[in-house]
Amino acid sequence: MVFNSLPFLIFLMLFLPLYFALKGKSRLWWCLAASYFFYGWWDWRFLGLIIFSTLIDFTIGAKMAIETEEDQRKKLLWLSVAINLGVLAFFKYFNFFADSLQEAVSVFGWQLSWNTMHIILPVGISFYTFQSMSYTIDIYRRDLEPEPSFLRFATYISFFPQLVAGPIVRAKTFLPQLRRDHAFNWDNLYLGLAQMLWGFFKKVAIADTLALFVDQSFGSPHHYGSLHLFIGVFFYAVQIYCDFSGYSDIAIGLARTMGYRFPVNFRTPYFSQDFSEFWTRWHITLSSWLRDYLYISLGGNRKGYWKTLRNLMITMLLGGLWHGAGWTFVFWGFLHGLYLILQRMLSPAWQKLHARLRTPKVLYGGLNILIVFSLTCLAWIFFRSTSFDRALIILERMASLEGFSWSNVINKFAVLQGGFLIGILLLVEVSSFQLDYRRRIIYQPVFRAFSFGALLWLIALFGTFGANAFIYFQF
Amino acid sequence: MHLYISNFSLTQFRKAEPFEIKYRLRLSMKQFLWIAGFILLVLAGDRLGGYLLRQVIEGSEFRYSRLYTGRAEADLLLLGNSRGLAFYQPYIEEKTQLATLNLSYNGLPINLAAGLVRDYYDHYPAPEKIVIDVSLCDRFDDQLIMNFSPYLPYSQRIDSLIRLADPQIRGGLGLSHLFRYNSEIFQRALYYQNRSDEGWVVERNLSEKESRSVAEDYEFIIYYPEEAPEILADLVRYCQQQGSEVQLVLGPYFPAFLAKMSNLETYISTIEQATGLPVHNFSNTVDDFHLFADFQHLNKAGSKVFIDSLFQMGVLSSRTEQALE
Structure with missing residues (x-):
């Protein structure tokens, strides 16, 4: 079930009243049942996988808490990590590794042959596996007490938003x-609804509208001139941001209406002035997960200069692999690892240069934003392309500047519409630095009514309706 | 079941002082009033916005706006998908001295095209002639049909086609008037607000490098819906019954691309069998890549060459020639 569909709207209208009517255990049961129903709507067979993960980590967490021997605790942690990553590796990476191995040995003239299994990737497996793993790792690190209630733990793992x-x-x-128990609260409802509407606008009106142009550009790049491809890549950068941050906004807003506070996942990432900042503003919950559980476990920046660079690269490579079972995703991670390394190496000299030239602060900041954004777009080309060949065709055509004219852009109306919608996005996001929208939504009923109304009108006018799945579902 | 809502909690009500109950009731009443006001505001804004955008549609010089507002009477009707844009109207009018209307649109499917032509006959006297590029039988396109929603209030046929394509979307169009203008067609109508669309043609030039890249394209097969030729045949009969002469043509393709179209002959003969009319095949009449916008579309210069061929083959003729005949 996807958020931008009629079944979800009906599901939500049935879920929320009873949610607020219940309390205590019965509310948790209701949440758990609804969450399993929500997930099972896609494919009920994979519910078993969530329940399996939940049971394993709940049991291991409880055992680890009573275990005093450090060795035993470590073994339990490794057991949890191995099972979680094992399940993830099988469902998400089996075919990828098998195919890669076949290709690798064929270089030496050897032949490995086996039938590739048709493994369906369970939706959201990367997300709930990482969530579940954080529980056992935190217990191992003694940052968290084990949860005594299985019902509560199962609700935590499967919570549908x-x-x-x-x-x-x-x-x-x-x-x-x-x-x-979180009581119904009008402020939570308004703030939650505002965030959900903004998320829907970003997904349905911006991301899905840009997707049509992007799909064309990446689908057959050899048919288009370089300006068309430049626009296609720029649109993809905006599309993936609006798609994913839109989903996060809906999830966070939905949880807020129910009284829960979720961490922020995006903070205008394309305004970052360097790549370290970018990763504190893009998919924050994943990057902080990778930082806390992978980068720091590898030694972080405590083991010298070169090992810090190595740890950055390993973290980003695995971050790339987390996104998808394909070498283009790994290369995307490699590029970001490279950016972080180069930044560490070059930024002192870069800063000195600007200090010597006395570049105005605004210009310096603007230039940094432009550089980070352009390099991010370059990496997106590999992320979005179905193969290296396709990515290289796009890069080659863009670099050639052939057909770099407005008349060579196909579907100019889509470009104009996309530009208009991106303008609205920029206006709202930039103004949110100055204006406290949350306060206005709670305390100014007229502002609230008009901003909610404006979002609904914009969605009606620009939305793409057809329950297009979110890009990150595939991860 | 315990009702657990902060402003209404029954337990809290039992414990609360009367002034507190009054305060909470007032607070809740305020919120409900806000919700009612908000719903009214959304509906009023939607209807007002819908009304204003309808004025845009009615004032536009776009072909379908003219069609539905009594400003499109023509002696010669032209029809096709994006390839039909090669019927470059200003040049045809100059050569024929006839008033023309080109109903072609990018990806126009035959079922929608048939509805538009019938709507034309409902509003105007029958044209002398209708020229149809038969490549518009190559698809049905529900998405494009739904894009015609700005003209929903003017055409029962468009209404039925949208209802058939997606009843849920049709329901949404009834609920929200703004939603009707969520369409590429509306954007075009907006674009042609103060300018004529008669010179609309695919304005691009195929480069030499692109013309060589046709080798990268695989074999091209025209997949057409089984019912499409029959819908075209119905339309042809209808136009003939109304007293119009019907000419079927197939415009030019880029030669190297044409060579990759494996079932063109079968496609043409299927159309001919269904309609009982010959298809004037111009698919291989233009070979200079400068005259193409891409492999399937002529640019303005190419369109003029194609139109000259239409005259040479007698598909089009000037008013004087008609008088002599």
Whole structure:
């Protein structure tokens, strides 16, 4: 079930009244049943996988808490990590690794042959696996007490607003919230609705509208001139941001209406002035997960200069692989790893240069934003392309500047409409630096009515309706 | 079941002082009034916006706006998908001295095209001639049909086609008037607000490099819906019954691309069998890549060459020639 569909709207209208009418255990049961129903709507067979993950980590967490021997605790942690990553590796990466191995040995003239299995990727497996793993790792690190109630733990793992595409909410953030009953609250409702509407606007009006142009551009790049492809890549950068942050907004807003606070997942990432900042503003819950559980576990920046660079690269490579079972995703991670490394190497000299030239602060900031955004777009080309060949065709055609004219852009109306919608996005996001929209939504009923109304009118005028799935569902 | 809503909690009501109950009731009443006001505001804004955008549609010089507002009477009707844009109207009018109306649109499917032509006959006297590029039988396109929603209030046929394509979307169009203008067609109508669309043609030039890249394209097969030729045949009969002469043509393709079209002959003969009319095949009449916008579309210069061929083959003729005949 996707958020931008009629069945979900009906589901929500049935779910919420009873949610507020119940309290205590019965409310948790209701949440759990609704979450399993929500997930099972896509494919009920994979419910078993969530329940399996839940049972494993709940049991291991409980055992680890009573275990005093450090060795035993470590073994339990490794067991949890191995099972979680094993399931993920099988369902998400089996064919990828098998195919890659076949290709690798064929270089030496050897032949490995086996039938590739048709493994269906369970929606959201990367998200709930990481969420579940954070629970056992935090217990191992003694950052978290094990959850005594299986019902509460199962609700935490499967909670439908963030089950399939995040944000990745950690146990220590969410479990304490599940211990309290959240009463209906008008402020939560308004703030939650505002965030959901903004998320829907970003997804249905911006991301899905841009998707039509983007799909054309990446689908057959050899048919288009370079300006068309430049626009296509720029639109993809906006599309993926609106698609994913739109989903996060809907999830966070939905949780807010129910009284829960989820962590922020995006903070205008394309305004970042360097790549470290970018990763504190893009998919924050994943990047902080990778930082806390992978980068720091590898030694972080405590083991010298070169090992810090190595750790950055490993983290980004695995981050790329997390996104998808394909070498283009790994290369995307590699590029971001490279950006972070180069930044560490070059930024002192870059800063000195600007200090010597006395570049105005605004110009310096603007230039940094432009560089980070352009390099991010370059990496998106590999992320979006179905193969390296396709990505290289796009890059080659863009670099050639052949057909770099407005008359060579196909579907100019889509470009104009996309530009208009991106303008609205920029206006709202930039103005939110100055204006406290949340305060206005709570305390100014007229502002609230007109802003909600404006979003609904914009969705009616520009929305693409057809329940297009969110990009991050595939991850 | 315990009702657990902060402003209404029954337990809290039992414990609360009367002034507190009054305060909570007032607060809740305020919120419900806000919700009622909000719903009214959304509906009023939607209807007002819908009304204003309808004025845009009615004032536009776009072909379908003219069609539905009594400003499109013509002696010669032209019809096709994006390839039909090669019927470059200003040049045809100059050569024929006839008033023309080109109803072609990018990806126009035959079922929608048939509805538009019938709507034309409902509003105007029958044209002398209708020229149809038969490549418009190559698809049905529900998405494009739904894009014609701005003209929903003017055409029962468009209404039925949208209802058939997606009843849910049709329901949404009834609920929200703004939603009717969520369409590419509306954007075009907006674009042609103060300018004529008669010179609309695919304005691009195929480069030499692109013309060589046709080798990268695989074999091209025209997949057409089984019912499409029959719908065209119905339309042809209808036009003939109304007293119009019907000419079927197939416009030019880029030669190297044409060579990759494996079932063109079968496609043409299927159309001819269904309609009982010959298809004037111009598919291989233009070979200079400068005259193409891409492999399937002529640019303005190419369109003029194609139109000259239409005259040479007698598909089109000037008013003087007609008088002599």
